[in-house]
Amino acid sequence: MKVSLLQLDIAFGNPKANYAAAERAIRLAAQGQPDCILLPELWTTGYDLTRLDEMADANGKAAAAFIGGLAKEYGINIIAGSTAWQRAEGVTNTMFAADREGVPALEYSKLHLFRLMDEHLYLQPGSSKGLFRLDGTPCAGVICYDIRFPEWIRAHMVSGAEVLFVSAEWPLPRLAHWRALLVSRAIENQCYVAACNRAGSDPANVFAGHSMIIDPWGEIVCEAGEGEEIVSGELDLVKVREARGQIPVFTDRRPEMYK
Numbered sequence: 159m160k161v162s163l164l165q166l167d168i169a170f171g172n173p174k175a176n177y178a179a180a181e182r183a184i185r186l187a188a189q190g191q192p193d194c195i196l197l198p199e200l201w202t203t204g205y206d207l208t209r210l211d212e213m214a215d216a217n218g219k220a221a222a223a224f225i226g227g228l229a230k231e232y233g234i235n236i237i238a239g240s241t242a243w244q245r246a247e248g249v250t251n252t253m254f255a256a257d258r259e260g261v262p263a264l265e266y267s268k269l270h271l272f273r274l275m276d277e278h279l280y281l282q283p284g285s286s287k288g289l290f291r292l293d294g295t296p297c298a299g300v301i302c303y304d305i306r307f308p309e310w311i312r313a314h315m316v317s318g319a320e321v322l323f324v325s326a327e328w329p330l331p332r333l334a335h336w337r338a339l340l341v342s343r344a345i346e347n348q349c350y351v352a353a354c355n356r357a358g359s360d361p362a363n364v365f366a367g368h369s370m371i372i373d374p375w376g377e378i379v380c381e382a383g384e385g386e387e388i389v390s391g392e393l394d395l396v397k398v399r400e401a402r403g404q405i406p407v408f409t410d411r412r413p414e415m416y417k
Protein backbone atom coordinates (compact mmCIF):
# COMPACT_ATOMS: atom_id res chain seq x y z
CA MET A 159 0.00 0.00 0.00
CA LYS A 160 1.55 3.28 -1.08
CA VAL A 161 0.48 6.24 1.05
CA SER A 162 1.09 9.92 0.23
CA LEU A 163 0.94 12.52 3.00
CA LEU A 164 0.01 16.05 1.90
CA GLN A 165 1.80 18.31 4.35
CA LEU A 166 0.05 21.53 3.37
CA ASP A 167 0.27 25.06 4.72
CA ILE A 168 -3.29 26.15 5.51
CA ALA A 169 -4.64 29.67 4.92
CA PHE A 170 -6.26 30.89 8.16
CA GLY A 171 -10.05 31.07 7.79
CA ASN A 172 -9.90 30.94 3.98
CA PRO A 173 -11.67 27.79 2.71
CA LYS A 174 -11.60 28.98 -0.91
CA ALA A 175 -7.79 29.22 -0.95
CA ASN A 176 -7.49 25.95 0.96
CA TYR A 177 -9.75 24.00 -1.41
CA ALA A 178 -7.69 25.27 -4.36
CA ALA A 179 -4.40 24.32 -2.65
CA ALA A 180 -5.71 20.88 -1.68
CA GLU A 181 -6.91 20.21 -5.21
CA ARG A 182 -3.50 21.18 -6.64
CA ALA A 183 -1.72 18.93 -4.13
CA ILE A 184 -4.07 15.97 -4.67
CA ARG A 185 -3.62 16.20 -8.45
CA LEU A 186 0.16 16.36 -8.00
CA ALA A 187 0.24 13.45 -5.54
CA ALA A 188 -2.02 11.37 -7.82
CA GLN A 189 0.73 11.40 -10.47
CA GLY A 190 2.75 9.13 -8.17
CA GLN A 191 -0.17 6.65 -8.17
CA PRO A 192 -0.51 6.12 -4.43
CA ASP A 193 -3.19 3.81 -3.07
CA CYS A 194 -4.11 6.38 -0.47
CA ILE A 195 -3.72 10.12 0.10
CA LEU A 196 -3.91 11.66 3.60
CA LEU A 197 -4.55 15.34 4.43
CA PRO A 198 -4.00 17.30 7.69
CA GLU A 199 -6.49 18.30 10.37
CA LEU A 200 -8.94 21.19 9.69
CA TRP A 201 -7.43 21.73 6.25
CA THR A 202 -10.28 23.92 4.94
CA THR A 203 -10.28 26.51 7.75
CA GLY A 204 -7.26 26.05 9.99
CA TYR A 205 -7.76 26.88 13.67
CA ASP A 206 -9.92 29.95 13.00
CA LEU A 207 -12.17 28.74 15.83
CA THR A 208 -14.09 31.96 16.50
CA ARG A 209 -15.40 31.90 12.90
CA LEU A 210 -15.72 28.10 12.60
CA ASP A 211 -19.46 28.26 13.16
CA GLU A 212 -19.96 30.35 9.98
CA MET A 213 -17.45 28.39 7.88
CA ALA A 214 -18.41 24.82 8.89
CA ASP A 215 -20.02 22.66 6.23
CA ALA A 216 -23.54 21.36 6.89
CA ASN A 217 -22.76 17.72 7.80
CA GLY A 218 -19.49 18.00 5.88
CA LYS A 219 -21.35 17.70 2.59
CA ALA A 220 -19.34 20.18 0.50
CA ALA A 221 -15.95 18.78 1.54
CA ALA A 222 -17.15 15.19 1.11
CA ALA A 223 -18.45 15.91 -2.41
CA PHE A 224 -15.18 17.62 -3.37
CA ILE A 225 -13.02 14.77 -2.01
CA GLY A 226 -15.32 12.05 -3.36
CA GLY A 227 -15.10 13.57 -6.85
CA LEU A 228 -11.29 13.61 -6.84
CA ALA A 229 -11.08 10.09 -5.33
CA LYS A 230 -13.30 8.75 -8.11
CA GLU A 231 -11.53 10.70 -10.87
CA TYR A 232 -8.15 9.19 -9.92
CA GLY A 233 -9.35 5.86 -8.47
CA ILE A 234 -7.42 6.61 -5.25
CA ASN A 235 -8.57 6.33 -1.63
CA ILE A 236 -8.47 9.77 0.00
CA ILE A 237 -8.52 10.19 3.77
CA ALA A 238 -9.48 13.81 3.84
CA GLY A 239 -7.91 14.75 7.14
CA SER A 240 -10.58 16.59 9.04
CA THR A 241 -12.88 19.54 8.43
CA ALA A 242 -15.41 21.46 10.52
CA TRP A 243 -18.88 19.90 10.28
CA GLN A 244 -21.99 21.83 11.27
CA ARG A 245 -24.41 19.51 13.06
CA ALA A 246 -27.49 19.76 15.25
CA GLU A 247 -25.32 19.50 18.41
CA GLY A 248 -22.77 22.09 17.21
CA VAL A 249 -19.53 22.00 15.22
CA THR A 250 -17.38 18.84 15.16
CA ASN A 251 -13.81 18.31 13.96
CA THR A 252 -14.51 15.38 11.66
CA MET A 253 -12.19 13.08 9.71
CA PHE A 254 -13.67 11.43 6.64
CA ALA A 255 -12.57 9.34 3.69
CA ALA A 256 -13.68 8.42 0.21
CA ASP A 257 -12.76 5.10 -1.40
CA ARG A 258 -11.57 4.59 -5.00
CA GLU A 259 -15.17 4.86 -6.23
CA GLY A 260 -15.66 8.12 -4.35
CA VAL A 261 -17.94 6.40 -1.82
CA PRO A 262 -17.72 7.59 1.83
CA ALA A 263 -15.61 5.11 3.84
CA LEU A 264 -15.06 6.82 7.21
CA GLU A 265 -16.59 9.45 9.46
CA TYR A 266 -14.83 10.08 12.78
CA SER A 267 -15.20 13.15 14.98
CA LYS A 268 -12.28 14.02 17.26
CA LEU A 269 -12.97 12.49 20.66
CA HIS A 270 -10.43 14.38 22.79
CA LEU A 271 -10.68 18.15 22.46
CA PHE A 272 -7.42 20.05 22.98
CA ARG A 273 -7.95 22.71 25.65
CA LEU A 274 -4.55 24.36 25.09
CA MET A 275 -5.85 25.46 21.66
CA ASP A 276 -9.40 26.26 22.97
CA GLU A 277 -11.09 23.44 21.09
CA HIS A 278 -13.40 22.70 24.03
CA LEU A 279 -14.89 26.22 23.73
CA TYR A 280 -15.91 25.88 20.08
CA LEU A 281 -16.23 22.18 19.22
CA GLN A 282 -18.35 19.23 20.25
CA PRO A 283 -16.54 15.91 20.80
CA GLY A 284 -17.36 12.80 18.80
CA SER A 285 -18.76 9.63 20.30
CA SER A 286 -17.64 6.76 18.07
CA LYS A 287 -14.45 5.03 16.92
CA GLY A 288 -12.59 5.75 13.67
CA LEU A 289 -12.57 2.19 12.32
CA PHE A 290 -12.80 1.63 8.57
CA ARG A 291 -11.46 -0.56 5.74
CA LEU A 292 -9.12 0.55 3.02
CA ASP A 293 -9.05 -1.88 0.07
CA GLY A 294 -10.00 -4.57 2.61
CA THR A 295 -7.31 -3.68 5.20
CA PRO A 296 -8.67 -2.88 8.68
CA CYS A 297 -7.63 0.68 9.58
CA ALA A 298 -8.24 3.35 12.17
CA GLY A 299 -8.28 7.12 11.84
CA VAL A 300 -7.72 9.58 14.69
CA ILE A 301 -6.99 13.29 15.01
CA CYS A 302 -3.95 15.01 16.52
CA TYR A 303 -4.35 15.23 20.35
CA ASP A 304 -5.98 11.74 20.22
CA ILE A 305 -2.47 10.23 19.95
CA ARG A 306 -1.84 11.18 23.60
CA PHE A 307 -4.47 8.60 24.60
CA PRO A 308 -2.89 5.17 24.10
CA GLU A 309 -6.02 3.47 25.46
CA TRP A 310 -8.10 5.05 22.67
CA ILE A 311 -5.70 3.86 20.00
CA ARG A 312 -5.49 0.43 21.65
CA ALA A 313 -9.29 0.13 21.54
CA HIS A 314 -9.07 0.45 17.74
CA MET A 315 -6.23 -2.08 17.51
CA VAL A 316 -8.04 -4.62 19.68
CA SER A 317 -10.86 -4.29 17.14
CA GLY A 318 -8.39 -5.46 14.46
CA ALA A 319 -6.89 -2.31 12.90
CA GLU A 320 -3.48 -2.77 11.25
CA VAL A 321 -2.84 0.81 10.11
CA LEU A 322 -3.36 4.00 12.12
CA PHE A 323 -3.94 7.20 10.13
CA VAL A 324 -3.40 10.46 12.03
CA SER A 325 -4.31 13.93 10.79
CA ALA A 326 -2.91 16.83 12.74
CA GLU A 327 -2.17 20.51 13.29
CA TRP A 328 0.65 19.90 15.76
CA PRO A 329 2.70 22.92 16.90
CA LEU A 330 6.49 23.09 16.60
CA PRO A 331 7.30 23.51 20.33
CA ARG A 332 6.08 19.93 20.89
CA LEU A 333 7.74 18.33 17.87
CA ALA A 334 9.62 15.92 20.16
CA HIS A 335 6.28 14.74 21.62
CA TRP A 336 4.82 14.28 18.12
CA ARG A 337 7.66 12.01 17.07
CA ALA A 338 7.86 10.05 20.31
CA LEU A 339 4.10 9.53 20.61
CA LEU A 340 3.76 8.34 17.01
CA VAL A 341 6.69 5.93 17.29
CA SER A 342 5.32 4.63 20.61
CA ARG A 343 1.82 4.04 19.16
CA ALA A 344 3.42 2.07 16.28
CA ILE A 345 5.64 -0.09 18.52
CA GLU A 346 3.08 -0.83 21.25
CA ASN A 347 0.34 -1.67 18.75
CA GLN A 348 2.64 -3.37 16.20
CA CYS A 349 0.94 -1.40 13.45
CA TYR A 350 1.82 1.07 10.72
CA VAL A 351 1.29 4.71 11.62
CA ALA A 352 0.79 7.22 8.79
CA ALA A 353 0.60 10.74 10.22
CA CYS A 354 0.01 13.96 8.29
CA ASN A 355 0.70 17.27 10.01
CA ARG A 356 0.40 20.75 8.53
CA ALA A 357 3.20 23.18 7.72
CA GLY A 358 3.29 26.97 8.19
CA SER A 359 1.80 29.11 10.91
CA ASP A 360 -1.40 30.86 12.05
CA PRO A 361 -1.81 33.90 14.34
CA ALA A 362 -1.22 31.72 17.43
CA ASN A 363 1.09 28.87 16.40
CA VAL A 364 3.97 27.74 14.24
CA PHE A 365 3.36 24.17 13.14
CA ALA A 366 5.85 21.33 13.14
CA GLY A 367 5.41 19.52 9.82
CA HIS A 368 7.37 16.26 10.10
CA SER A 369 4.58 14.14 8.66
CA MET A 370 5.78 10.57 8.76
CA ILE A 371 5.13 6.89 8.23
CA ILE A 372 6.37 4.43 10.85
CA ASP A 373 6.46 0.64 10.54
CA PRO A 374 5.30 -1.87 13.20
CA TRP A 375 8.87 -2.13 14.58
CA GLY A 376 9.06 1.62 15.12
CA GLU A 377 11.29 2.31 12.13
CA ILE A 378 10.64 5.53 10.20
CA VAL A 379 9.67 4.70 6.60
CA CYS A 380 9.63 8.35 5.50
CA GLU A 381 9.53 11.74 7.18
CA ALA A 382 8.94 15.26 5.86
CA GLY A 383 10.77 18.40 6.96
CA GLU A 384 9.00 21.47 8.37
CA GLY A 385 7.83 23.09 5.12
CA GLU A 386 5.12 22.24 2.60
CA GLU A 387 5.85 18.84 1.13
CA ILE A 388 4.29 15.67 -0.23
CA VAL A 389 5.97 12.64 1.26
CA SER A 390 5.18 9.05 0.27
CA GLY A 391 5.98 5.62 1.65
CA GLU A 392 5.13 1.96 1.12
CA LEU A 393 3.34 -0.06 3.80
CA ASP A 394 4.17 -3.79 3.77
CA LEU A 395 1.26 -5.22 5.73
CA VAL A 396 2.99 -8.60 6.11
CA LYS A 397 5.22 -6.80 8.66
CA VAL A 398 2.21 -6.24 10.92
CA ARG A 399 1.46 -9.96 11.05
CA GLU A 400 5.19 -10.77 11.51
CA ALA A 401 5.56 -8.36 14.44
CA ARG A 402 2.33 -9.55 16.08
CA GLY A 403 3.41 -13.18 15.55
CA GLN A 404 6.95 -12.77 16.95
CA ILE A 405 5.95 -10.76 20.00
CA PRO A 406 2.31 -11.71 20.69
CA VAL A 407 1.36 -8.59 22.62
CA PHE A 408 -2.32 -8.89 21.79
CA THR A 409 -2.46 -12.50 23.06
CA ASP A 410 -0.42 -11.66 26.19
CA ARG A 411 -2.54 -8.69 27.28
CA ARG A 412 -4.20 -9.02 30.73
CA PRO A 413 -7.07 -6.58 30.38
CA GLU A 414 -8.78 -7.96 33.48
CA MET A 415 -5.86 -6.50 35.52
CA TYR A 416 -5.96 -3.05 33.92
CA LYS A 417 -9.14 -1.77 35.60
Ligand SMILES: NC(=O)CCC(=O)C(=O)O
Pocket residue numbers: 199272275301302303304306326327328329332335
Ligand atom coordinates in the same frame (compact mmCIF):
# COMPACT_ATOMS: atom_id res chain seq x y z
N1 LIG B 1 -4.54 20.09 17.20
C1 LIG B 1 -4.20 19.39 18.27
O1 LIG B 1 -4.93 18.53 18.73
C2 LIG B 1 -2.86 19.70 18.84
C3 LIG B 1 -2.42 18.70 19.89
C4 LIG B 1 -1.11 19.08 20.50
O2 LIG B 1 -0.48 20.02 20.08
C5 LIG B 1 -0.59 18.29 21.62
O3 LIG B 1 0.49 18.66 22.12
O4 LIG B 1 -1.21 17.31 22.02
